[in-house]
Amino acid sequence: MKISIYPTNDDMSKAAADLVAAQLAEKPNSLIVFPSGESPSGMLRYLVQYANDGKVDFSQCTIIGLDEWVGMDERDYGSCxxxxxxxxxxxxxxxxxxxxxFDAKAGDLEGECERINNFIGSHGGLDIMIVGIGMNGHLGLNEPGTPFDLYAHLSELAPITVEVGQKYFKQETVLTQGITLGLKHLQEAKMAVLIASGEKKATIVAESLQGHVGTDVPASVLQNIPHARVLLDKGAASELEHIS
Structure with missing residues (x-):
């Protein structure tokens, strides 16, 4: 696991975008997982800028969505x-x-998980899987207690996820389940990337990267991935020990 610390969120976001750009330059038909939420917003802005400037070409790659709130699609404000x-x-x-x-409105959600699993498997596996980290250490919607060996699956949302998730909606919204790629996908991706910013993430980042490895903190699985890349700004890294 390689941890890189940047002075600002903008610096971290640019570094994450540069990783994606380098991957696409090397393998234009890469399979890439992008998350939604606050953490990737800067990275996505840079990638749009790179694409408009002709510095990166998305025409041959395939993009996989990390997760979704069950019962929502692109017409629902606040959905992934x-x-x-x-x-x-x-x-x-x-x-x-x-x-x-994921079609999180599908009648057969288990079938949706199987569809995504099969798609990834039949296309040679993930080249890059980018994730943020939740306040309880979740990656995607892999909540505490999720086995490390699961592929795509349904998850029961933790109370903190429901609470924090309200920021994405214009009004209070009932959230109960998620559908998400699994921690096994992260471990098998050719490049697993965690991005995090801000002091509010510092405690869980330190616990995940330097604490006990176990399913109670899903992000601790990164300690089992030797080739993982962790990109943090100074705030998110502020509670790590012995990191320069």
């Missing part, structure tokens, strides 16, 4: 799909066939 469409896809010349996301 809505976020990625609004902040990323709508600003790029993307073939819709190259965007693969």
């Amino acid at each position: 799909k809505h976020y990625l469409h609004t902040n990323f896809f709508n600003h790029l010349d993307l073939d819709p066939e190259r965007v693969v996301m």
Whole structure:
């Protein structure tokens, strides 16, 4: 696990975008997982800028969505799909066939998990899987207690996830379940990337990266991934020990 610390969130975001750009330059048809939420917003802005400037080409890659609130799609403000469409896809010349996301309104959600698992497996596995970290250490919607060996699955949302998740909506919204790629996907990705910013994430970042490895803190699985990359700004790294 390589931990890189940057002075600001903007510096961290640019570094994350540069990782994606380098991957696409090396392998244009890469399979890449992008998360939604606050953490990736700067990275996505840089990638849109790079694409508009001709510095990166998304035309041959395939993008996989990390997760979604069950019962929502891109028409629902606050959904993961809505976020990625609004902040990323709508600003790029993307073939819709190259965007693969969970249908969280599907009648057979277990079948959706199987569809995504099969898609990733049949396309040679993930090249980059980028995740943020929740206040309880969740990655995607892999909540505390999630086994490390799960692929895509349904999750019961933790109370803190429901509480924090309200910031994405215009009004209080009932959130009960999520559908998400699994921690096994992260471990098998050719490059697993965690991005985090801000002092509010410092405690859980330190616990995840330097504490006990166990399912009570899902992000601690990163300690089991030798090739993982962790990109932090100074605030998020402020409670780490012995890191320069």
